[in-house]
Amino acid sequence: MGITLIKDENIQCVLKWEAIIGECPTWSSQEQKLYWVDISEKKVHCFNPSSGTNKTIELPEIVPCIALREKGGLVLTLKKEFAIFNPETEKLQRIKTVESDLPQNRFNDGKCDPGGRFWAGTMDSLEWKKPAGNLFCLQPDFQVRHMEKSVICSNGLGWSPDMKTMYFTESFRYSVFAYDYDLHTGAISNRRLFMEMDKSDGRFPDGLTVDAEGFVWSNIVGPGEIHRFDPKGKLERVLKFPVPRATSCTFGGPDLKTLYVTSSRETLSAPQLKEAPLSGSLFAVPTETPGLPTFLFKG
Ligand code: CA
Numbered sequence: 001m002g003i004t005l006i007k008d009e010n011i012q013c014v015l016k017w018e019a020i021i022g023e024c025p026t027w028s029s030q031e032q033k034l035y036w037v038d039i040s041e042k043k044v045h046c047f048n049p050s051s052g053t054n055k056t057i058e059l060p061e062i063v064p065c066i067a068l069r070e071k072g073g074l075v076l077t078l079k080k081e082f083a084i085f086n087p088e089t090e091k092l093q094r095i096k097t098v099e100s101d102l103p104q105n106r107f108n109d110g111k112c113d114p115g116g117r118f119w120a121g122t123m124d125s126l127e128w129k130k131p132a133g134n135l136f137c138l139q140p141d142f143q144v145r146h147m148e149k150s151v152i153c154s155n156g157l158g159w160s161p162d163m164k165t166m167y168f169t170e171s172f173r174y175s176v177f178a179y180d181y182d183l184h185t186g187a188i189s190n191r192r193l194f195m196e197m198d199k200s201d202g203r204f205p206d207g208l209t210v211d212a213e214g215f216v217w218s219n220i221v222g223p224g225e226i227h228r229f230d231p232k233g234k235l236e237r238v239l240k241f242p243v244p245r246a247t248s249c250t251f252g253g254p255d256l257k258t259l260y261v262t263s264s265r266e267t268l269s270a271p272q273l274k275e276a277p278l279s280g281s282l283f284a285v286p287t288e289t290p291g292l293p294t295f296l297f298k299g
Pocket of ligand 1: 023108109155156206207248
């Protein structure tokens, strides 16, 4: 089986924006809207594909990741805290702080699992390649469990359709790892390498999502690509975006057959931005295979 290269014309810019670190696209089936964040700009965005409008709410701190709550509103992370946020009233309720002893660390990507728990990892905000990160899991009862240590820039997470495997990206191990995952307890075990990048040219894996066939879509920053892997880790498809930093992806739309993709302007030089002026925008790609529905936080 050869590798399919998806042509640029299948990729649409659906919202022209200058996000500094556009991240964590999260589809709300109930609202038919796409929530996403701009981490460093401290913003939660909500994009409505049917009207093309984008609502923005500013928070008091950086907002690295979000997930939807079953009872409405969002669960999210701030620099070092888990919090609950109501986008209607803009009420922010801080829940738990992590890593008080690691001042350089901040939260990075996060996502809800099929059991309704919210996973979020951390990274060293200055020394990205330092193994200083941890992976945490916020339970529906708001207790925090420590799930993984010595992480080098915690990033994209996902779960297989049979809910037996969890995927976890460590950007500067240039790898996505797979674990056996227990839906009922949330425990992970048997960590193994799922895919590893060539680390010679500065590219690294970022966000991640899983489709209904169990294929894994991983954002590759540098060339601005998304690589689709079969469940065994074999590369099957490459999507090439018109921006070097396509950061994260998720499936949305009424049939979950639209892949929404965020992007970023962070660390790009003026000439790079001139060459890729859509950096920071939102993109959409139609897919044949639908995604898995967004899992909701049960707390
Ligand atoms: Ca990321």
